[in-house]
Amino acid sequence: MLSVRRAAEVLELFSVERPHWGPTEVAAEIGVAKSSAHALLRELEHAGLLEGMACGRYRLGWRLAELARTMLQTNGHSATVVPVAHELAHELGETVHFAALDRDRVLYVASIVPPGGVAAPRVPVSAELTPLGQVLSTEHRGVLVGPQRALIGVTCAATALRVRDEPTGSLGVCASTERFATQRDVYARALGATRKRLARGVRE
Known part of the structure; x- marks a missing residue:
């Protein structure tokens, strides 16, 4: 359950004002080690909820748009x-x-x-x-x-x-x-x- 809560905390960091986040920033923001932040980001990327960028930072993934569309349609x-x-x-x-x-x-x-x-x-x-x-x-x-x-x-x-x-x-x-x-x-x-x-x- 802790990992789910941490993943939710990571997703909530993303906003119009700050659409891109890297492991160091995430670690400082949610209070975990950089290695843990990196692992969380990679898991969320694997699930399609985040998308890795060439610069090493992450942005929201298209899977979220699909989930939102499904929610609204159902x-x-x-x-x-x-x-x-x-x-x-x-x-x-x-x-x-x-x-x-x-x-x-x-x-x-x-x-x-x-x-x-x-x-x-x-x-x-x-x-x-x-x-x-x-x-x-x-x-x-x-x-x-x-x-x-x-x-x-x-x-x-x-x-x-x-x-x-x-x-x-x-x-x-x-x-x-x-x-x-x-x-x-x-x-x-x-x-x-x-x-x-x-x-x-x-x-x-």
């Missing part, structure tokens, strides 16, 4: 929620996120950004920084409105989702703070109606 909630998120973005003309909580971080499973919509965060963010995480980490009922503090000048309305009585993540509408102020009630009502549709597991 997760009934994703198959139900993502199409509805596209419909909502088209209806409102604003960015819509479908997000999940990974410990204390918000993972953006799908972000639909129509022309003129605000950008999506490029990396997972702390749950406390966005209503999409707050409705999950605090078990908030209904629609929560607040700033998306991971991005400047963006406000979001978010609601926690249940599909056929199973928790499945959160759905949020995000817009520039200035535009959001004029459409706040519209976004909140649309999210509330969408939450009810998804709770029944029905696409109307």
